[in-house]
Amino acid sequence: MIDDKSGIQWNSEDPRVQRLGTFFADFHPLQQPEEWVTYEVFHQRRRGEQHVHVGSVHAPDPELALVFAKEQFARRQHCSSLWVVPSSQIHISGYENEDMFSTTPDKTYREASGYRLRHKISSYKQAQLHESDR
Amino acid sequence: MYGGGYVFSDPEHQIPPDDPEKLAEFEARIDRGEKIEPQDWMPYEYRRQLIRLIEQHAHSEIMGALPEGAWITRAPGFKRKLALIAKVQDEVGHAQLLYSAAETLGKSRADMVNDLLSGKSKYSNVFNYPAKTWADVAVIGFLIDAAAIVNQVANSKGSYGPYCRALERICYEESFHLKQGYDAFVALATGTKSQRAMLQDAVNRWYRPIIHFFGPPDQESKHSKQLMRWKVKMASNDDMRNQFLDSYVPKVLELDITFPDPELRKDPQTGRWQFGDPDWAEFYRVINGDGPCNAERLAVRRLAEAQGRWIRQAIMNPQQSVTIPFA
Ligand SMILES: [Fe+2]
Ligand SMILES: [Fe+2]
Numbered sequence: 481m482i483d484d485k486s487g488i489q490w491n492s493e494d495p496r497v498q499r500l501g502t503f504f505a506d507f508h509p510l511q512q513p514e515e516w517v518t519y520e521v522f523h524q525r526r527r528g529e530q531h532v533h534v535g536s537v538h539a540p541d542p543e544l545a546l547v548f549a550k551e552q553f554a555r556r557q558h559c560s561s562l563w564v565v566p567s568s569q570i571h572i573s574g575y576e577n578e579d580m581f582s583t584t585p586d587k588t589y590r591e592a593s594g595y596r597l598r599h600k601i602s603s604y605k606q607a608q609l610h611e612s613d614r
Numbered sequence: 615m616y617g618g619g620y621v622f623s624d625p626e627h628q629i630p631p632d633d634p635e636k637l638a639e640f641e642a643r644i645d646r647g648e649k650i651e652p653q654d655w656m657p658y659e660y661r662r663q664l665i666r667l668i669e670q671h672a673h674s675e676i677m678g679a680l681p682e683g684a685w686i687t688r689a690p691g692f693k694r695k696l697a698l699i700a701k702v703q704d705e706v707g708h709a710q711l712l713y714s715a716a717e718t719l720g721k722s723r724a725d726m727v728n729d730l731l732s733g734k735s736k737y738s739n740v741f742n743y744p745a746k747t748w749a750d751v752a753v754i755g756f757l758i759d760a761a762a763i764v765n766q767v768a769n770s771k772g773s774y775g776p777y778c779r780a781l782e783r784i785c786y787e788e789s790f791h792l793k794q795g796y797d798a799f800v801a802l803a804t805g806t807k808s809q810r811a812m813l814q815d816a817v818n819r820w821y822r823p824i825i826h827f828f829g830p831p832d833q834e835s836k837h838s839k840q841l842m843r844w845k846v847k848m849a850s851n852d853d854m855r856n857q858f859l860d861s862y863v864p865k866v867l868e869l870d871i872t873f874p875d876p877e878l879r880k881d882p883q884t885g886r887w888q889f890g891d892p893d894w895a896e897f898y899r900v901i902n903g904d905g906p907c908n909a910e911r912l913a914v915r916r917l918a919e920a921q922g923r924w925i926r927q928a929i930m931n932p933q934q935s936v937t938i939p940f941a
Contacts, residue, residue: 508923
């Protein structure tokens with residue numbers, strides 16, 4: 481096909497290109513979207529589950545942020561609801577203070593698995609049994 | 615899909631010196647296996663190379679959708695058509711994720727898209743070759759996506775947090791691309807005589823671009839060492855290429871489809887694959903704009919931009935009234 485506008489001969493395998501009479505487009509730089517902001521996206525798989533942070537989108541307003549988030553993050557997995565939150569509205573503790581989260585390395589006292597009782601009960605029962613044997 | 619191993623760079627670029635104390639701290643963090651986040655200090659060159667890498671990866675996803683996208687209307691059967699639409703949509707989604715990741719480093723999406731449309735930016739060479747038959751779509755979906763997965767899985771273990779997170783999501787989706795490509799490939803390989811001939815022809819044409827996919831041999835890549843130290847690059851071009859050949863050559867050969875290279879074989883001593891001269895001069899010709907489809911791909915991309923311009927303008931200026939063009 482010979483392009484009407486540019487006169488370029490395209491030997492394209494693409495049927496869409498073959499159909500188009502004028503195919504050559506001049507380069508128009510995209511406008512900088514100055515008003516756009518970043519929104520953090522939270523995805524909820526099913527009703528009742530947590531909304532989980534999955535990424536961010538760049539959008540002019542919350543309504544379009546939701547549209548972009550749906551395309552980007554709810555295409556594959558099941559989704560029951562999305563949240564978008566302007567990134568600037570998120571308050572961050574900052575990695576420079578990361579050490580404030582480190583405490584004693586052994587925290588088994590605050591885990592359920594840190595309390596082992598069965599062996600105590602067994603040995604108590606064992607002792608009881610010996611007692612009654614006598 | 616597709617962050618080729620080769621990252622085009624501008625040799626004249628002047629690199630300003632970094633604060634040595636901060637640099638040492640930064641490198642120690644990387645050595646400990648910690649991720650770097652956008653708000654962290656990073657060396658000038660780390661930021662510059664990452665922008666280049668992620669941006670070229672994003673462009674490759676966008677341009678990679680074109681050869682396959684052209685086959686959606688001609689996909690054989692409803693299921694394959696659905697799968698191809700979903701795959702192409704995923705690839706464009708990958709570009710969106712990657713543009714977001716690159717934006718965290720300070721280059722705006724509009725600047726990146728403009729650099730693609732003006733022809734300034736590079737993208738993976740493989741998409742500058744034509745998809746002549748349906749078998750090409752099978753080869754792309756199977757082997758090019760497989761090559762991309764090798765590359766992306768390696769990069770997902772890199773040091774820059776936003777890029778790694780984008781890649782984890784991408785890799786999850788790629789597994790479907792690979793499977794549907796393999797399915798189409800096997801369907802042709804186990805089909806009629808002419809289906810097999812069509813597939814063999816496509817493999818013959820794609821063999822060289824696939825060898826090129828991971829970039830030139832290690833001794834030709836200039837920045838590799840520092841980029842690997844900083845975990846921007848996670849494996850050398852030759853190592854990734856070898857890993858790909860190791861996994862996928864047997865899968866092709868077992869279907870009695872061959873590669874057009876009598877020298878292709880695995881050295882039993884070293885475990886490395888050897889292949890005939892893949893003509894690296896051609897690789898450089900294509901990356902510099904002179905491939906069989908470079909001009910057409912760019913023109914299609916510009917056309918897409920031109921056709922979507924009115925909606926972008928409407929979004930930018932909600933008060934303005936915009937007339938929808940017919941064509
Ligand atoms: Fe992709
Ligand atoms: Fe893919």
